[in-house]
Amino acid sequence: MQRILEIRAVHLAVLQSRPTRLSVVAIGEVPTSGWKAPLLEPWFYIAPPEDGIQDFDFTAAPPFGIALEVVTPITAEILLERAPESYWGEGRPLKGVRVHARANVLEVPFEAPAEPQEPQVMDGPRWASPVNSGVISATDPISSLIGRELRVYHPGDALAFDWRQDRVNLQIDPGSRQIRAIAFG
Structure with a gap:
């Protein structure tokens, strides 16, 4: 295993799970x-x-044999089983993470999340196919969905109990394949 060439981004998220x-x-x-x-x-x-x-350290196993000489993206994730507010012991919170590569080091501060909120359900019309819905104005409810992460599910699907402010949840009717509900969280 070797350190990768360069780090481009680091993202931190507290998962709403037990244990945190x-x-x-x-x-x-x-x-x-x-x-x-x-x-x-x-x-x-x-x-x-x-x-x-x-x-x-952001590491990976280098290739054996012939490899293309092209800079290639790579992603790694780790789940830390410690609560951020007592990461280093009682009363000693995690302040951030620092990831090391060969060419650079990227440091990201940890900011404690706000209290979890209930998902916000959008009222208004439902769209069978956003692709065929025509021109969308800034006053339409769908404009608030642009640029967010999307989770699509059917009634009865198992879902994680994590609340994410940047995510849109679409509930799809299995029979008609139309959107039944749109919620943030």
Whole structure:
């Protein structure tokens, strides 16, 4: 395993689960094709760091044999099983994460999430197919869906109990294949 070439982005998210878990996702680049098994490897400390930041090495297995000489994107994720507010022990919260690659280091501060909110259900018309709905004006409810992550499900599907402000949930009727409900969260 070797450190990847460069880190482009790091994202942190608190998962609304029991026990509370923190998701760390890193996006980077490798110098050739064929890299496998990307990992975020946490640094282990004898004593908690003074800055309260958890360090990770972004590593992957380099290719064997012939590989294309092209910069290729690569992604790794790790779930941390510790509550962020007591990550380093009682009263010692996680302040952020720092991910190391060969060419750079990216540090992202951790901001505690606001209290979970109930999903917001949109009132108004439902669309059978947004592609065929014609011109959309800024006053239409659908304009508030643009640029958000999308989760599509049918009634009765198992869903994670995580609330995400940047996500739109579409409930699809299995028979008619029309949108039954649109909710944020």
